[in-house]
Amino acid sequence: MPDAVPLIDLDLAPPHDPAGPAPLRRLPVPGRATRVVGVLAAALLTMAAASPPAPALVRVLSAGGTAAAAFTLGHGALYTATFGQNPDSEAGIRRYDLPSGAQVWATAVPQNVQSLSLEPQSGVLLARSGSDPRMVFLDAADGAVLWHLAEAGTSAVRLTGGKVLLRTDEAPDRMELKLADARTGTPLWTRTLDGYSELRDDAVGAGPPRRLVVIGYDGHVTTLDLADGRVLGTGDLGVRLHAEYNSDTDLDYTSVDVSGEELYLSRREGGRVSLAAYRLPALSPKWLVRGGELGTVYGCGRILCMSDGHRLNGIDPDDGSLLWTNPAWSSAGLTPDGRLVAATWADDPETAEIDPASGAVLRPLAHTFFVGDIELRGDTKLAGRTWVSVTGNDGAPHTVGGLDTTAPYGCEADGPYLACPTIAGPTGVWRLPLT
Template sequence: MTMIDLGEVALDPAPPAVPVNVPRVRRAVLAGLALLGSLVLTGAAPPAPPTVRTLWTTPLDNGESVSLSGDTAFLNRMTDRGGAEVAAYDLATGRLRWAAPTGETLAGFTPLVTANRVLVATEVVNLAETRPEQSRYIMYARATIALDATTGAERWRVAGDFNTGMDDSTGLVTEYDDAGQLIRLLLVRLSDGHELWSRPLTGLASWSTIYQDDQPTGIVTVTASGELRIYGYDDGKLRRSARVPWDPERSELFTAGPYLALRHSRANRASTTLYRPGDLRALWHTDDELGYVTGCDRLLCTIDGGGVAGRDPQTGQEVWRHPGMQGLRALGPGRLLLDDGRGGPDGTHQVVEAGSGRPVGEPGVGTPMWNRSKGSILVMQRSEAPVGRYAVRRLDVSTGARTLLGTIAPLGDAGCLGTERYLACTNYGTLTVTAVG
């Protein structure tokens, strides 16, 4: 379910920014001389194909979306006949591999690709809820369709919304009533949609999935009266329960890796308490305005007005801090990308070691493409030469090194996804796929 809170806004970091590393003039000159010498020695050798080059385009309007997986782009779009479909395109050639109908109207969710299944929301409900304290916009799906990623054949469908915790073979489905209230959780097998367990729920104020080493291990729920319960992910059985302070209008429940965080807002300030799921014992408490708590390697990372900090999970004591940073993203084992919260081509960022906070490489500027592959991500920034284009670089997350791949045309309203070899950008109703080496 997607929920947009139109009332009080909590700190929610913008997507991290991107690195910059302009090649030195001397290196460029030497490279040019080396190339000239090579041409002289080998005769009229044909030039190598450009590393960055546009491959194909296709229409993609507002509300339509795209996911990338391996060598395929999956488009969730409207058809000429007015219905909705998912279409699979070969990233290298733009060839349509298959198209499968998914309903009478566009779902509004991006296809989720996992375990050779394309999970597509359908029968979407939009609700507007207005209260004296705040207004909320709620969107959820009444059903999910699983398509074979290779052929587009429908493999199974299930009642509920499939956009929550999962591992390599299973995933959670949430079912809602007509008022947008969660009434049931179930775990299904991705290969065939078989229901592994189902649990009815009532009176929930919030819930979340607990992770250990990036794998789901449990589910935590809290009711409007403050009854907190933890269920096993594999079997849905109740593990433990406790009562916690809870105000439905001012309290928030987070999961930060294997830990639980309860945040209570009040009159221009907030307090946060960390709990251990094993026995629901409170570990530490702070009255600092923490807008975000998340697991980061063996520490917990928090964001407040003074920056991003890595904390000891047991005590809350700061291990490291980067002032001025307002966002973070895990890049893989032992690596984080911190950003200043501005986002876009002018935002700054820094790769750091998760455990020590030590900078890895130089800080950068620009926008990251988050489809990580083989230890690197693609990043884009405004090009200094030629002016008016965007430079595409590959960021090595282990060393912080950045390699210039080439430039692309101005992006306009574009949003982009990247894989190891492709960049897919939406721009004024068009999806453009670019090879990046």
């Protein structure tokens, strides 16, 4: 993800789950690629420059006696949320300093918490539930409650740059977008739009977004400046979009995706397949390819990736031509140092580094995922063991230790620290041997 808070996938039409992060969702795609794309995005988003390895991994903290409902790493700190006793009970939020592991503060909040998001610029920690409309904004330094929301139909779309973007769905078909100060909740701008719509932004990799793209189910597209809410451009795709999609029964199909400066429309209507690219913000046509493949389109460095849950396709961003297709992979993600990593669809997906130009495997990775400049590799023979490697000056990975965690994902990295859930329950934090 990682970050800015990469809240980028809603799977249902409005009204949205008011307690979840109203991510900037792709309109429905066939198959189950979204989940693996999300796993890859979270795993690959923060990969940094290589650092030489030192001898070993050192555990510095085992936080709490049970599994955390949510956790996140900040600069020199771990934040955790405990499970409530029932859906209406309090949850406990705690901060532990690193490397000492000392608990600095504990704060009770009046709802279960299943998501913690830290915004470093403002020093704000956002606590949200998966089933409750309430959300609480805390001071990350001392745990004080800064402000809270309990408004039905309202969700936090993005927390970044000292600000939070809020979405409120209003009957019958209206949506209010509001950008507020993350520490005070003071509105910076508000805009109301008619019709059911979904949101995208122009963020690529770990970069902060500058623009917000509002895609109506009537095909109308509005691009807003995220800083002040002004309209940068509008256009119409000339097609009504599916509010919901069933790949087993629906013959027609539409997917709209944004990557950087461009919007992509993948479509099948009356048996005719097409892929079109438009330049933002005016939605001016760039190219149109008839025939070919369908799926969700997203940036993969110098190529575009297209996933439909059954195969991975490489697309030339200059003209939309198909470079390669590979049914062995269901999705891919780009590391910040330029490597393209593909994954199979599975509950425990396997990965490989692939060549963007041809799709050929450059390096099999088995059950390996990347978090920061760290490789986490699940042991295929010893259940519950994940091996940790860092990249040395020679460009090769060097194993520095093992973790007692069940899968090589679900971890976070920040600076010299790695945090992961463990088999025993408590969240573990390890200091990486980086110099």
